[in-house]
Amino acid sequence: MLRYWIVIGSVIVCLFSTAAPADGFDWPEIPAAEKALTQVPGQPNAPAVILAREGFVDLSEDRKSSYIEVYARIKILNEEGVVFGSVELESSDYLRTKNIAGRTHLPDGRIAVLGEDAIFEREFSDYYNSVVVSTALPEVVPGAIIEYSYRTYFDSIFFPQEWYFQSAIPTLSSRVTFEMPKTVSFYPIEFNRLNQDRIPRTIDENVAGGRVSYALENIRPVADEPYSFPFDDLVTKVLLLPGADHSTSIPAPLFDSWESILNHYYGVGDFDYNGFKSSAGSAKKQAKLLAKSAPGPRQQATAIYDWVRDEIDVEPYVGLFVGEPRADDVFKNRKGSHGEKATLLKIMLEAAGIDARVAWANPRNEGRTAANVPNPMQFNEVIVVADFGGEQVFLDPSQRRNAFGVLSPTLRGTQCFVIGPKKKFEWVTIPALAPEDSGRVATLDYTLDSEGSLSATGRLELTGGRAWHRLQWKDSIEETSTAWKADLESAFAGFDIDGVEVTELAADPSVTVVWKMNQREEEVLGEESSIGLASPIGLLSNPFTLTSNQRTTPVQFEYPQIERVVTTITWPEGWTVAGAPDLKVYDSSAGHLKTSSEINHDARRAVFEREFAISQMEIMSSLDYTRLRALYSTTVSSDSSGLLMIAE
Secondary structure (H helix, E strand, O other): OOOOOOOOOOOOOOOEOOOOEOOOOOOOOOOHHHHHOOOEOOEOOOOEEEEEEEEEEEOOOOOOOEEEEEEEEEEEOOHHHHHHHEEEEEEOOOEEEEEEEEEEEOOOOOEEEOOHHHEEEEEEEOOOOEEEEEEEOOOOOOOOEEEEEEEEEEOOOOOOOOEEOOOOOOEEEEEEEEEEEOOEEEEEEEEOOOOOOOOOEEEEEEOOEEEEEEEEEEEOOOOOOOOEOOHHHHOOEEEEEEEEEOOOOOOEEOOOOHHHHHHHHEOOHHHEHHHHHHOOHHHHHHHHHHHHOOOOHHHHHHHHHHHHHHHOEEOOOOOOOOOOOOHHHHHHHOEEOHHHHHHHHHHHHHHOOOEEEEEEEOOHHHOOOOOOOOOHHHOOEEEEEEEEOOEEEEEOOOOOOOOOOOOOOOOOOOEEEEEOHHHOEEEEEOOOOOHHHOEEEEEEEEEEOOOOOEEEEEEEEEEHHHHHOOOOOOOOHHHHHHHHHHHHHHHOOOEEEEEEEEEEEOOOOEEEEEEEEEEOHHHOOOOEEEEEOOOOOOOOOOOOOOOOOOOOOOEEOOOOEEEEEEEEEEOOOOEEEEEOOOOOOEEOOOEEEEEEEEEEOOOOEEEEEEEEEEOOOEEOOHHHHHHHHHHHHHHHHHHOOEEEEEEO
16 A cells, blocks of 8 residues: 655655646636735745645545545746746556646746646556656746646545645645545544644535535745754644444444554455465575574574565555565565565564564654554554564664664654554654764874875774765775765865775674875975864854744754764974864753864874764754754864964
């Protein structure tokens, strides 16, 4: 099953679709005020504005398809806004979009119509028969108004439809109507980020069922601010969840609770875990063979995990549930979705006698999960929780860089929904990374010769989250070394970099880079020499330029961290230190900067240390944000200073 979403207001509009332009769409009349609009009140720098966005969701019984029909009208205000004339659509067998139509109203009065030849497809997954459809509205220029419409059909009410009221640009009007059948009860879930009492709605019951409509006007955009929470955590939206099916004498629970969700997960249609597991003979046999070669449960689990991680390719797919293909199909084809790969791992671990459970998770950068909303579509990933004598180990075989027990930093510290036997479940928080778990330590040993030329050896050690992102950075160790060399040349302008060696350890994880460098001849001044003391990891600028009064969103880092630079300089007779940097110290709840120096003129040797730390993953309060901003400002100032040597 697929997760379905519609987002308007970035460059991309996402939906699952097949593209087929429609003829004869009944376009509404565009008001004269919209044609004359040149800027949005209160948002003078907005590149574009959504003039109107209207949706109609027909939620039908399973015997016929439901659909969502969308109409959108956007005014392009300047050259930067032209990108909002581009559209991308994801298409699969599960949701089918038809009657796509679009046109552009040009400032000179002409109307350019979207043609079939302007719609292109590229394969997303041949295995799951899905494609990406892309198009651009014709002749989009500043001052133009674009409008488009489409209808997307889906076969099951198990696809809750989220309606986004906000976007990356202002919205003048956003309305959605849900029409519900008499036989199914629905209940609304509202995520209101606009600090209003509620999202205005009207309810109308009729013989066919009922309608609920929501409408908002003059909606501010979701702010695009550095290190912000993900769009899904900041946007105002609404969805209707199916509560119960009343078509039989005894109402059948649907999305009324997590227990009901699991009833479907364990054996109904596409949610068919039991069916997936029933065909797993080859996979179980392989698991037992792997377990025989390992001395204990953890080693056995590692062998099975490594096999699944390395031998089963992940196919692009959005969703949690498994059904077709079955477990042995995934095993034999050596490919499957996130959910299929993780569930196969659970089955193989169980075959070796290891207690394992499937868990639904969502990376922090894709949005937080709500335990009080029984909607499995809020998860994007499936992992496995293995138990070794009461110790829980979280396993994600979807990425080749993940060693046994290693997760993406964006999953650390998040809540996951762990499914146990007999349809039991629990919410578990994955252990978070502490600041000392993720770091960068750079060690530089400089030598200044009598001619004023610098040479140095360098070592950079990455751990935790910092290391995870650079594991298997490139396809080969040679390409990885070349990429690191380019990074170092950028960090040490004026130096030639050679002898780069990279060591990667996935289990901890860690990455170590060592290199040599020599100052280029044309950079040598002869009578003086300056040395930066924060390279290669110093801060060049402060991303937090907004004051606490100006910033509208909380700050989110991927993980807390500590960075350290230790720089040692030795120099010959006839040279001396002419200017040392001011030592700066800043310590607060947001993090700290510590600098120190030890200069021994007799030994002609100096050591400078700089430590920078982010203590919190999330900065929520105005006071903590002010402290974070001061930390970055102080660090940028400190990192820009250096040591000056002169010939006496």
